[in-house]
Amino acid sequence: MAGGYDRRKRIRRLKKIILGTVAAAIIIPVIVSILLGVRVVSLRNRVKELEAMLLTEKEKNAGAGVFTLSSVEESDRNQEKDTQEMEGEGAQAESTDIQKEVYFTFDDGPSANTDEILDILKEYDVRATFFVVGKTDEHSVRMYQRIVDEGHTLAMHSYSHKYDEIYASRESYVEDLTKLQEYLYQITGVWPRFCRFPGGSSNTVSNVDMTELIEYLDENGITYFDWNISSGDAVREDLSVDTIVQNCVGKLDNVNIGMILMHDANDKITTVEALPEVIKAIRERGDTAILPITDETKPVQHVLSNNIN
Template sequence: MRKTLYVVFACCLSLLIIYTLIINVNEKSTSRRTYVPTAQFLLRVQEENRQEQLHGGIGEETEKTAYLSFDDGPSEVTPAVLDTLKEKEVKATFFLLGNEITPEREDIVKREMAEGHTIGVHTQTHKRNIYGSYDSFFEDFDAVQERIRQVTGEEAKVHRYPWGSTTGLLRPLFHRVTAELQSRGVQSYDWNASGEDSLSDGIGGAQIKANVKKHYGLYNEPIILLHDSNVNKNTALILGEIIDMLREDGYQFDTLENRDPYLTPEEWRK
């Protein structure tokens, strides 16, 4: 009888031990399960990564620099642009049109240099046939460099392709021309935000500002395309507000010669 009781007791004890072990394992697996990332958690990580890419780290002070660039000058509008840049203490980049550097406008180009802005080559004629061949491209390019050298005593180190590097006109020449520019120490820059102030005549200042606002926030280092030709009076008028808007968003300003190279992605040219 006593032996039977022992056996029953031993069985109960064994069952208790086994039961305890099972509970334990279950608890462990349950507690492990709480660390399996939920969809919500994954979304949070994705968002943090995105913020980190955008702003250089959570909680860190972010360096954000906007690069204002003006194409197709100099013109009668350029002094007003320079006045605003001076008043707001902002440096910018001017991609010049060689044919527009008339003798009367040489002082404007000199002022751009003297006030700390960067001068770059855009094109001599702004005609499609500059892309007719490698030679015609550099004939046009060299004419602007020569004119800039005559006026400022220096050659430009930055350049912008008319209609951007994605223009189909440039496609057959792109690699050869870009390699040659680089071998001459000249860096080409497209843009990733635009006032779209050359697309239609008489575009209003509010619209130019709204156009700039559409894309610059996607980048820590936006390159903003504006124009300072004679038809761009509204650009000059709204420039102060555009600068204020960028400042309020935490951007400082610099010229493109201090920025990493930027051309639109290769696949855009296919």
């Protein structure tokens, strides 16, 4: 009898242990999940607070008020224009021999090469225009700010650079461009008013009539720029330095305003290597000023102009 009692007692104890283990296996994850959920909500609220503080501080530093679409006309671009014109022209503007204007434009950045491009431009005291895409990594954010801080023109290419999405409809293009415009404003305090269509205004992949998109830009005070000189670096990543220099300089005799298309992308190593040679070749001409795009720049446009190349 005693043996049977002890056995039942052991069985009851074993059942309690099993039930306790099962209960713990259920309850502990639930408690942990609740605690983690509370922590996540707390962290999200803190992130929102920090973002609000950061945006407020950036607006103070930029001298801007609370962001609204109506701030376009009061953008820092108006103040930057005079500075860029003076710095960009430099000693060249004093020469009476200047007959041509050349604009270096870089598409698709920021990239791993942006720092080096900016270093070269700084070394040669040249201002350029960067038609950027939307990137959120720390390096890209720093590059957007450096472009502005060093007197270059920060302009828009597209946020996603995905042709099938951007050109799916007028609404999708507007959504993409607006997203980039507001993003760049939040980072730099500058409201960009210049853009370049991915593929140019003469692209053949858009599902929407490009004149509709151009009308939208006109209605919103945005000027688009194409190009009439191509470095050729979009064709292949290993294009030789000599070829890039010749492509950039060889057509200058045929134009009074040269809008040169280059690319700021990770694989465009020879573009970076060619940049000093392009600058020196243009300056050796003695009749050409290298400038950033400003409100005073006459646009080169494939659609609605004779500048198709």
